[in-house]
Amino acid sequence: MKIKEFYDEPTFTLSYVAYDEETKDAVIIDPVLDYEPQGSTIAEETADKILGFVDELKLNVHFIIETHAHADHLTSAQYLKGKLPQAITVIHENIKIVQSTFKDIFNFDDSFDVEGKTFDRLVKDNDVLEAGSLKIKALHTPGHTPACTSYLINEKALFTGDAIFMPDFGTGRCDFPAGSAEDLYNSITTKIFSLPDETEIYVGHDYQPNGRDLEFKTTVGDQKTSNVHIKEDISKEEFLKFRTARDKTLMAPKLLLASVQVNIQNGIFPKAESNGLSYLKIPVRHE
């Protein structure tokens, strides 16, 4: 199995194609749709890079997998599915919790999906997706969001989304609605750290701390010994104290409002209005 990364610099996001060169079996993980918030315009340049790679290698994409509903970039799952109609979109079944939570926040009407129906397949902890020669095990790793899931491919490579980042950047924030620092601690220490030390980890973002070059691949062993937030011996109390204090200092992601309402519907935009344009909703709060 091989892994090709695609880095979206504006949102620091890593998308991946995991594939078998011989059998051509492949999956896409966390693909980005370009969104420019000032003009509220979308583009498919980043997604087309993934498609170009898939075409060049003549890969058969079985699944388009979301590690979670992202709050900092839009997903290109729908665009890719249009081009790769055989591909099945996947997310954890707790997306229903996330959908319900944000349906209330955005005050959407009852036509808004809260049953996960906009996704082709909802997985549970330990489900295995069969993609030809690729076996993809879903490890539910909630905390950043309740639907967060890490995907272990062929017992070798783990895609952690925003649960855990490169060791020098730490862990994902837990202050989004329905997030939980305690869940994240349990997810990392009981699920991720129980995998063999040599298991490769591919992270969902890299923020290139201190201006260092892009890095996206590490191992379970390296995380246990050097993650700046959650080394193997840290207690739950210590982690909760740290994570909660850190989250209080973080600004909302720039694309939060746009990305959440689109991503929890699997990248489907609201139905176009009479002028052919789709509109997103923005709540206004008084401080």
Ligand SMILES: [Fe+2]
């Ligand atoms: Fe995220």
